Every structure is written in C-alpha cells, then in structure tokens.
Amino acid sequence: xxxxxxxxxxxxxxxxxxxxxxxxxxxxxxxxxxxxxxxxxxxxxxxxxxxxxxxxxxxxxxxxxxxxxxxxxxxxxxxxxxxxxxxxxxxxxxxxxxxxxxxxxxxxxxxxxxxxxxxxxxxxxxxxxxxxxxxxxxxxxxxxxxxxxxxxxxxxxxxxxxxxxxxxxxxxxxxxxxxxxxxxxxxxxxxxxxxxxxxxxxxxxxxxxxxxx
Numbered sequence: 001x002x003x004x005x006x007x008x009x010x011x012x013x014x015x016x017x018x019x020x021x022x023x024x025x026x027x028x029x030x031x032x033x034x035x036x037x038x039x040x041x042x043x044x045x046x047x048x049x050x051x052x053x054x055x056x057x058x059x060x061x062x063x064x065x066x067x068x069x070x071x072x073x074x075x076x077x078x079x080x081x082x083x084x085x086x087x088x089x090x091x092x093x094x095x096x097x098x099x100x101x102x103x104x105x106x107x108x109x110x111x112x113x114x115x116x117x118x119x120x121x122x123x124x125x126x127x128x129x130x131x132x133x134x135x136x137x138x139x140x141x142x143x144x145x146x147x148x149x150x151x152x153x154x155x156x157x158x159x160x161x162x163x164x165x166x167x168x169x170x171x172x173x174x175x176x177x178x179x180x181x182x183x184x185x186x187x188x189x190x191x192x193x194x195x196x197x198x199x200x201x202x203x204x205x206x207x208x209x210x211x212x213x
C-alpha cells in the first residue's frame with residue numbers, strides 16, 4: 001500500500017500518527033526550497049561529500065572522518081557512468097532482485113537525472129538514484145539503491161538525493177519533486193523537507209508484470 005504525499009506542517013500530529021501506522025512504501029514530496037548542495041560544501045569541509053552527514057554544519061572531526069573512510073565516494077550525474085555488469089551487482093548488494101541489464105540501461109538513459117556514487121578507493125559502484133519527469137510540472141524519484149554493507153549507507157542516500165534534486169531543478173525550474181521510499185527511510189527524507197501526504201490517496205500499480213531475468 002502506497003500513499004501520495006503533499007506538504008504538511010512538521011509539527012502536525014497527523015504526520016506522527018500516519019508514520020506510526022504506515023507499514024509499507026510511502027510517496028514523499030520535497031516541499032520547500034533545495035538545501036545547500038553538499039557538492040558546493042565539499043571544498044569548505046575538506047572531506048569527501050559522502051563521508052559525513054550532509055545535514056551537519058562546520059568541519060568534520062578526524063574521528064568521524066576515520067570512522068567512515070571506507071565509504072568515501074564521489075558522486076556523478078552522468079547517464080553513462082556505469083557498466084552493464086555492475087548494475088546487477090549493485091542491486092544484489094542493495095538486497096534487490098537482479099534485472100535484465102539492457103532494459104535497466106534503457107530505463108536509466110531515458111531518465112531525467114541519474115546520480116551514482118563510487119568509492120574513491122577502487123571505483124566500485126555503491127549507490128544509484130534516478131528521476132523521471134513529465135517535462136513540465138513534476139519529477140519523480142523512482143529508484144534509490146545503496147550498498148547495505150557500507151558503514152552508513154543512509155549518508156550516501158541523502159547526498160545522492162540532494163544532488164539529484166539540484167540537477168532536476170536545473171533542468172526543470174520550480175518542478176515538484178516526489179519520491180517513493182520504504183518506511184525505514186522516511187526519517188532520513190523528512191530531514192530533507194519531504195513530507196508524507198495525510199490525505200490517504202494511494203498509488204496503484206498492476207501486479208501481473210515482472211521484469212525479465
């Protein structure tokens with residue numbers, strides 16, 4: 001069961017009640033202006049943008065830097081920044097089902113924005129997110145994967161989404177941003193000004209189609 005979301009005040013009691021009752025995926029809406037992109041902060045922080053929580057301000061301590069050194073990564077918004085074989089490997093590392101590589105590549109190349117994250121240490125693909133659009137009013141974040149073996153995969157998720165939002169709005173100014181997120185990620189995206197829609201409108205999809213192996 002999926003819920004369509006819109007902006008509601010953060011202090012609304014309806015939001016906390018809805019979050020307690022939700023058991024499945026939810027659609028979230030990015031409701032306010034884009035937060036300062038972590039890419040722009042990189043030179044001031046003197047640290048890779050995926051090493052620490054982009055929601056914090058100021059320099060990062062050496063202890064935090066060392067703790068997450070194994071997941072230092074560089075983001076890219078190039079739609080060609082991946083190989084066929086590594087896409088399914090990333091899906092497996094994210095706990096997802098493998099897909100037909102050619103269909104997956106076609107979906108990525110037809111997306112409005114694709115953002116990837118690669119480890120600085122060896123170039124391994126550890127994160128991917130993408131958005132599709134109607135070209136005028138809305139962009140929808142339809143997929144978000146990270147390697148769950150990373151020390152703090154939610155940090156890379158947040159940074160990839162922030163980069164994606166910046167790229168999407170550079171192509172379609174003032175477009176609305178919506179996304180589908182599992183319940184365990186709702187708290188992460190609330191900090192980025194996404195809000196759950198309290199109206200109870202549900203997104204429905206056909207269940208008789210399965211991606212080719």
